[in-house]
Amino acid sequence: MIERQIVAEKSKEQAIQNFVFSYLGKLSCSKIKLQRTPLGEKISVYTSRPGLIVGRKGANIKQLTEILKNKFNMDNPQLEVVEIENPNLDAATVARNLIGGLERFGTKRFKALAYKALDDVMNAGARGVEIVIGGRGVPGERAKSWRFTSGYLKKSGDISENFMDRCYEGCNLRSGTVGIKVSILHPDVLLPDDITPKVTKQIEDIKKTEVTEQKIEVTEEKKKEVPEIKEAEKTEETKKEKPKRVRKKAKTEENKAGEKSENGDNKEE
DSSP states (O other): OHHHHHHHHHHHHHHHHHHHHHHHOTTTOOEEEEEEOSSOEEEEEEESOHHHHHOGGGHHHHHHHHHHHHHHOOSSOEEEEEEOSOGGGOHHHHHHHHHHHHHHHOGGGHHHHHHHHHHHHHHTTOSEEEEEEEEETSSSSSEEEEEEEEEOOOOSSHHHHHTOEEEEEEEEOSSOEEEEEEEEEOTTOOOTTOOOOOOOHHHHHHHHHHHHHHHHHHHHHHHHHHHHHHHHHHHHHHHHHSOOOOOOOOOOHHHHHHHHHHHHHHHHO
16 A cells, blocks of 8 residues: 555656646756645746746746646645756756757757757866767668767766766657757766875975075076176276277378478577
């Protein structure tokens, strides 16, 4: 009896999730969580665009609560809209953005869409990303899968099972059904392979001594350069102060004869 109750509850929760996804639209919702509280059942909707879900003055939420009461016999359903801080680190939003791009542009531009999604996720700070796009029409008539990776990912172990963010989505195109699988390893996950060496005091002292030695060498080089500059300036000044030598004009024969006559006149006197 207990097993049947558990199965019935889980099937009801899955039916509620599928209905909320179909009502709000897959492109606007990332994931849905159901919680039982003393006041009633709480439904938290995670999205990157809360304005589309809430609507004008909460009209969409009011309609959805009334439908849930009547269709699933819920006493007091409480809808909560949670905004995703970084949508590029959420696998569901990345997969649904790829679906929107494939439905808009077709399978011809699937490589450009996948590489753009990889760059956006890695720029957001993720450790690693993997995107697998497969199906008919990618790019030929036969079904084929393409794998795009970047960064570091764990394929097995406890981290890949419990700490990896995965999402599987599909879209129906003219060429056929295309499936998308997105796996993201968040930057907050601590890996057992990560080793951070401890910085000891000896290393810090060695760095300080190296810095002081470099400063001393720089000061000594500056002191050497200063007297050389002064000597060069002195030599330039002495060169400028030296007077130019005046060459004496060569005596001509007429000047010599005039000097002799003057000397003879002086002797007679």
